[in-house]
Amino acid sequence: NAGVTQTPKFQVLKTGQSMTLQCAQDMNHEYMSWYRQDPGMGLRLIHYSVGAGITDQGEVPNGYNVSRSTTEDFPLRLLSAAPSQTSVYFCASRGGFHYGYTFGSGTRLTVV
C-alpha cells in the first residue's frame, strides 16, 4: 500500500538510551518531515528534508539527528533519550510545497 510507514508503533526507553525511529515512503516524494505532537502543543517540526542528502532543522531539533541517504527513507535518531522526549512522533512526506502531507501512523515513545 502506498504511503508512509513508521516503525516501531510503541517504544519505551530508559533515560540516556539511544534509538532510531524508522520512516519510509513509497510515493517518490522529495519532501519529508518529522513532527512531535504533545498535548496542548500541536505539531512541532523537528527536522525536514527536501531531497536525498539535504536536511534542515525545524523548531525543536535539539536531541535529534536525521539523515536522508535515499528518497524513500528518513530515520530519526534520538541521541540520549530524556523524559522531555516522551511524545508521539509523526513522519510525513509530500510531493512539493503546494501539496498536502501524507502522515505515517505515528510512534508513541515513552522515556522513563
Add this chain to the structure above:
Amino acid sequence: SQQGEEDPQALSIQEGENATMNCSYKTSINNLQWYRQNSGRGLVHLILIRSNEREKHSGRLRVTLDTSKKSSSLLITASRAADTASYFCATGSYSGGGADGLTFGKGTHLIIQP
C-alpha cells in the same frame, strides 16, 4: 511557533448539522491546508487552498480563504458520527513558518453527537 490558530478549540453538534471551524493567521501565506486527526491516528490531509483562491470544495467540505482578514473557515455539511476528530489548519509560506514553510495550529476538537 504557531501561526494558524483554530477557533473554537472544541465544538459539539448534533449529527446532521453543519460544523464550521475557523483559522486565523498573522503573516502572509502562499497556501493554507486543513487536516483531520482521529484519536490515536496520524493526520489526514483534507484540502489545500492557495493564496489566490477564495473557495474550494471537496465532497461535504467547503473551505474559504480571506487573505485580507488573514482567516480561513472549514465547513463540514451534514455531519456524521465519523466526522468526530480534531481538525488542524496549517499555513504554508515560502518566507516564514517552520523550516519546511508549514506551520500547524493547535486544532479544533469536533464531537458529533448521535
